[in-house]
Amino acid sequence: MTTHEQRPVRIGVQLAPQHAQYRTIRDAVSELEDAGVHILFNWDHFFPLSGEPDGLHFEAWTMLGAWAEQTSRVEFGTLVNCNSYRNANLQADMARTLDHISGGRFIFGTGAGWFERDYDEYGYEFGTPGSRIAALARDLPVIEDRWSKLNPPPVRKIPIMIGGGGVKKTLRIVAEHADIWHSFSSPEVLAEKLEILRTHGEAVGRDVSEIEISTEVRGSSEENAEKLFELGTTMFTIGLSGPDYDIAKVKRWLGWRDRMNG
Numbered sequence: 001m002t003t004h005e006q007r008p009v010r011i012g013v014q015l016a017p018q019h020a021q022y023r024t025i026r027d028a029v030s031e032l033e034d035a036g037v038h039i040l041f042n043w044d045h046f047f048p049l050s051g052e053p054d055g056l057h058f059e060a061w062t063m064l065g066a067w068a069e070q071t072s073r074v075e076f077g078t079l080v081n082c083n084s085y086r087n088a089n090l091q092a093d094m095a096r097t098l099d100h101i102s103g104g105r106f107i108f109g110t111g112a113g114w115f116e117r118d119y120d121e122y123g124y125e126f127g128t129p130g131s132r133i134a135a136l137a138r139d140l141p142v143i144e145d146r147w148s149k150l151n152p153p154p155v156r157k158i159p160i161m162i163g164g165g166g167v168k169k170t171l172r173i174v175a176e177h178a179d180i181w182h183s184f185s186s187p188e189v190l191a192e193k194l195e196i197l198r199t200h201g202e203a204v205g206r207d208v209s210e211i212e213i214s215t216e217v218r219g220s221s222e223e224n225a226e227k228l229f230e231l232g233t234t235m236f237t238i239g240l241s242g243p244d245y246d247i248a249k250v251k252r253w254l255g256w257r258d259r260m261n262g
Contacts, residue, residue: 020242041079077107092146104155
């Protein structure tokens, strides 16, 4: 039996914090937790990524503090944090604090960043894809080291989820640091990238079967999701956006999850 067959299928929902009043987001969080999702995510941007570019939008990390208090069962985090926006040691402390507020339910989802408007309007240096990925590789060991020094320490080993699919650099970082890899991949692409990830794992001395594979199922069929499962995916995420969050779509995938988990 492979490692992924031992893991249950999990459903995560990304509530895009755009085009909705916060009370609508808060109500969606409660309804989704009650429905039985495993993980709730927002995203780490400062402006909408779709629809009206200057529409309603809220900041990620302060929102997560409210989610930590509001919820009692679901895990939660960003899909994903932008490493560029905060000092590495600060990120570690913020994550540890959310971990304690929630009693050990925080997932540290992170990535190199990509949305240029965020950088330009908030005064961050955009750099290049290479420089942003290099910064992520530099900062993750700092974050992990800070977790070992904080008093009190995290409630649990905070899971690190890395989003991205670059085969030379990002997958190397995944092999070194990730507990979860969010792959953004079709079955065909995922099969290729998993082979590359195994190669990176061998290079760094890591059994990459330890890493949970996560993939977005937006617009995907159950047949396609089952192909992803056969390749090793066990976390399936559904993206929802304001002004109204379509909980019915999530409930259909929760039914599929229950069938997959027997």
